[in-house]
Amino acid sequence: MANKATYDDVNLILRLYELRRDDKMREARQWFASMFRPISTLEEFNKMCPPGSGQNANFRMVTSYWEMVSSFIVSGVLNEELFFQSGGELLLTWIKIKDLVPVLRNARRNKRLYINLETAAGKMKEYMSRESPEAFDTFAETVRNMVR
Secondary structure, three states, X not given: OOOOOOHHHHHHHHHHHHHHOOHHHHHHHHHHHHHOOOOOOHHHHHHHOOXXXXXXXXXXXXXXXXXXXXXXXXXXXXXXXXXXXXXXXXXXXXXXXXXXXXXXHHHOOOOOOOHHHHHHHHHHHHHHHHHOOOHHHHHHHHHHOOOO
């Protein structure tokens, strides 16, 4: 670990956990984990999450939350190794949207859309592979098979 985790890191992780317990966020996370499946086209996305729909709001709530958390990790505000020990939902979120992200970046003309989430997920993948070589592949396969 490059930097030792601090009590501030622990407090931030606990605060982030509290935010995840908000009723609307919990509902959005439950929908995302159980109903949102990995897709790769704008047409599929608009069918699954039509603009103005509850599904679209859920998608935006979950992905913007994890993009925010990822920005803390990428910028060095939050100790990444401490977070990676219990932050698997970040990786679940990335695995579900990674094929869609290039399409959304192009459609929104924003090459940095979800860049922090992509970066943090890459670091988390490295962490998992270093700690347990088969863990990431097993986790990714489980996520891909959650909803068909």
